[in-house]
Amino acid sequence: MKNRLSILSNASKADIFSEPYPHIIIKNALDPTVFKRLADEYPDPAIVLNGREKKDTWYDYPACSALQNNNISPIWQEFLAYHTSSAFYQELLQLFGDIIKQWHPQLEQTFGKRLEDFSISMRQNGAADNPKNYLSDVSLECQFYVNYTEQSKAVRGPHVDRPTELFAALLYFRQDDDDSIGSNLDVCQAIDPAHVHPGKKILVDHLPMEVEPKKVSVVRTAEYEANTLVLFINSEKSIHAVSPRTATKTPRKHINFTADLFSLNDKGLFKVVHRTDKRLKNWLADKPVIWRLAKFISN
Template sequence: MMQSLLSSSVEQDIVTDPFPYFSTQTAIAPEVCAQLIAEFPPLETVTQGMPTASNERFSYPARLALSNKGLSPLWREFIEYHVSQAFLNQFVQLFQNQIRACYPNFEADFGRIDQLRAGIRGLDDFSNADVLLDAQICINTPVVGAPCSVRRGHVDAPNKLFFGLFYLRPEADFTTGGDLEIYRLKDREQVYRGGFVDDHYLKLVQTIPYQTNHCVIGINSIRSLHGVTVRNVTDQPRLFFNLVGEVNRPLFDTSPYALSPTWVDRTIEQSAKAVKKLARVVRSRTA
């Protein structure tokens, strides 16, 4: 049987503050993890031949991976399991109490939790599935020019029920940074810019290192704030496996908690509008 990233977890492992998640440093058998790293597909496969910039994320979705005979059998089996009904059932069994706690109306809106039907994002739709799953082979490209973070404090898209990250760091990668941080809000709630929150409104709860065979899986909510630390300049890509479970409508809305625009924000916005207006005038006079 294909190893699941949830196999070694029980409900008692779940942390509930500031949101429900668990992490483990030994997600699967070490020899299987090592084989996944050794058989990680070429970067041009993950990027699909697109040009790359410094520390840029690329995700190769299950809908493409499952039909790509160039991927190793182990990788195809690993992906196939993590977009299966069996995996969704395993996730639900582990997190069902936390789903109900986060979303008391979930079953009224989406159906009984123990009967949720799985589909594959990009191949199925919500006419024949309740949760669309994806299992992506992912990279952050090498860092050139200056150290940077690929993404700071944020919550994921509001139609995402859960997220998962499984790290596949090669032994040759000695780069510092690229760790996952879990946050809670400090002392106010009206701090969101869409799904993002500036660092000075956040309090660090836990750092989950970018470490081989380390996995974190959690419920996505308005409180599921996380981000990635700055990576130093390196020729090494950051390798990981990403899990997604989407439902057919938003689970939360950050707009009531939007950060009130400051004088600086309003000035920048007004300046941008002025520049656009001037550009239109110049174009009209030179046409």
């Protein structure tokens, strides 16, 4: 029997889109009664800010911190604990295990074991900089997010996630008084795949891992609606974007889920390459006099 708090409780293999990369978009991902209780008890934004100054940007609050905070309600404690557990990892594999093996056939050989036998832990603060996150094969994260856009702005254009990330997911907690437009997640694909992601690598245009919008098209959109889940398997093809959001005093709320394979280090699941001409152009632009040459280097 599936866990009633699981974001995959209403998902099946029939829901999986295979192109341009494996992903699901599930409306009413959780039982409405369960979701309402979670929404009603979503932590105050001040808890998520955790002492940081409020600005027009995003803030996260990881599971390892939230589970030590008595102000986080019991149902949220249970939710965070489950989605950073071996049980959730195994549930994910029941849905995506064969697909992960198809997209990343080197993983089991690299780790010397089956995906099902990977060791699991909750991700600790510091991510790749924390040695504790290398003690297990997979580090799971389930964290609160609030994003302020009191001035209209783009949230983030087309990009890929870090190469050590196995999957990513978002569960939206849009509030009833949120009158903003946008902030949806767009599933994108390269217009010219051979030019953008030849082989097991992606050629990015800007730091950290951004792709020019003109080089992608939107295949599918996960609307920013309460109780909507979007989850995808990470790869060099997993380009996605968050659409611009109009100004509002109401923060964007969601839960972010990830699984990291930090021990892969620089190997990753794929390679990120910054275009040589772009690097040269940026270098010239910082130099006295010859900065004018930068404009003659094509993108």
